[in-house]
Amino acid sequence: MKYSKDFTALDELFRETFEALPDTPSPSGWDEPSPRIWENIQAHLQAPSAPPRRRFSSTWIYVGAAVVALSVGLYWALLPSTPSTKGDILAEAPSQATEVVVDKRSADHSPARAVIPGPPAVPKASKVVRKPFVPSTETISQPLQEGVPAPNTTIRRQVEEYRRCATPPLLPLPPRNPALRSGPPDVRPLLLREGNLKD
Amino acid sequence: MTVQKPIQHPFNMQQLTDQELVQGVLNGNPAYQRALYQKYSVPMFRVVLRFARDRAEAEDMLQEGFIRVFRDMGQFRGEGALGGWIRRIMVNTALSHLRKQRDFLRDTPDFSPFENLLRTEEDFASNMDAETLLRYLQRLPPGYRTVFNLYVIEGFSHEEIAEQLGISIGTSKSQLFKAREYLKRIVDKSFIT
Numbered sequence: 001m002k003y004s005k006d007f008t009a010l011d012e013l014f015r016e017t018f019e020a021l022p023d024t025p026s027p028s029g030w031d032e033p034s035p036r037i038w039e040n041i042q043a044h045l046q047a048p049s050a051p052p053r054r055r056f057s058s059t060w061i062y063v064g065a066a067v068v069a070l071s072v073g074l075y076w077a078l079l080p081s082t083p084s085t086k087g088d089i090l091a092e093a094p095s096q097a098t099e100v101v102v103d104k105r106s107a108d109h110s111p112a113r114a115v116i117p118g119p120p121a122v123p124k125a126s127k128v129v130r131k132p133f134v135p136s137t138e139t140i141s142q143p144l145q146e147g148v149p150a151p152n153t154t155i156r157r158q159v160e161e162y163r164r165c166a167t168p169p170l171l172p173l174p175p176r177n178p179a180l181r182s183g184p185p186d187v188r189p190l191l192l193r194e195g196n197l198k199d
Numbered sequence: 200m201t202v203q204k205p206i207q208h209p210f211n212m213q214q215l216t217d218q219e220l221v222q223g224v225l226n227g228n229p230a231y232q233r234a235l236y237q238k239y240s241v242p243m244f245r246v247v248l249r250f251a252r253d254r255a256e257a258e259d260m261l262q263e264g265f266i267r268v269f270r271d272m273g274q275f276r277g278e279g280a281l282g283g284w285i286r287r288i289m290v291n292t293a294l295s296h297l298r299k300q301r302d303f304l305r306d307t308p309d310f311s312p313f314e315n316l317l318r319t320e321e322d323f324a325s326n327m328d329a330e331t332l333l334r335y336l337q338r339l340p341p342g343y344r345t346v347f348n349l350y351v352i353e354g355f356s357h358e359e360i361a362e363q364l365g366i367s368i369g370t371s372k373s374q375l376f377k378a379r380e381y382l383k384r385i386v387d388k389s390f391i392t
Binding site: 007010011013014015017018019021023024025026028030031032033034037038040041042044045 | 229232233236240241242244245248249257258261262265266269327328329330332333336347351352379382383386
């Protein structure tokens with residue numbers, strides 16, 4: 001038999017030789033696996049499979065956090081806006097004029113310190129009568145006029161807040177002791193004596 | 200007192216069809232598992248022997264491959280032959296086994312001439328039977344042997360070999376050429392002898 005020198009014959013030799021083998025093992029036993037292979041496979045198949053690890057992957061943690069955040073956000077977004085009872089309470093409370101008492105003695109030496117006595121304790125609104133919402137033109141914001149500064153509502157709101165939370169008004173001071181000298185000391189004689197004061 | 204129910208053996212395990220074997224394996228019947236192993240262990244051992252460098256490595260591949268077969272039996276759809284499906288698992292198992300070896304695809308420029316390894320006359324078989332050809336194959340470097348097996352016997356293209364082994368198509372062609380050169384030299388010499 002003359003063996004061809006090209007690779008095609010070589011390929012066919014190997015392919016046909018290996019593919020044409022019978023199903024039974026050869027007498028020499030070169031193609032028969034040892035019995036221990038099946039024993040190992042059988043032992044592996046009969047071994048109890050390890051229980052699946054219960055672990056929460058980070059993905060599920062992120063998904064859960066996102067769901068919670070979304071739920072909270074939706075709750076606050078879709079919550080029906082309740083009208084503030086602040087206005088109602090103030091409307092029912094007796095309005096009292098704000099008194100600004102300036103301490104005249106300290107006014108001479110330091111900037112005026114305004115003491116704003118708040119009203120007596122605001123009576124609790126036992127029952128708040130809610131008015132139905134009626135759109136009016138007053139609630140619609142109007143464009144500002146030129147040259148007119150915007151109203152500073154922050155200060156006004158702070159004053160109102162302070163008025164509601166302030167303690168009861170200060171008690172009047174006791175009457176002045178007549179034995180005490182009234183007014184600043186008279187330094188004129190001293191100044192005249194030292195010649196610092198000209199008549 | 201409870202009597203353990205014996206494992207029901209079919210009338211003749213050798214005559215079971217592939218479909219019956221698959222169903223029995225899926226049911227977890229050990230008799231069917233053994234029957235499937237007995238039917239396919241020899242042809243599959245021949246497959247992995249061609250990829251392995253020796254018998255011990257081939258037995259490791261065979262064991263790992265059959266464990267995969269039993270584990271993934273549920274994925275067999277019955278569209279093709281069971282033997283072909285098992286053979287693909289065996290080839291993939293052999294390739295993954297080879298990939299674990301460091302530099303198994305490393306080229307061997309100092310690879311000594313193949314025929315010098317066969318010094319005695321017994322090494323040169325007068326007839327080219329499968330056992331002899333297998334011995335020649337197993338003396339090739341792992342990279343040459345793998346590419347030759349995949350291309351010539353398993354029918355892979357160079358593109359598929361490159362994808363499977365993570366090499367370039369040029370490397371696949373180069374390794375195939377060298378494998379053929381060595382094998383042709385030794386086969387020619389054996390015929391002359």
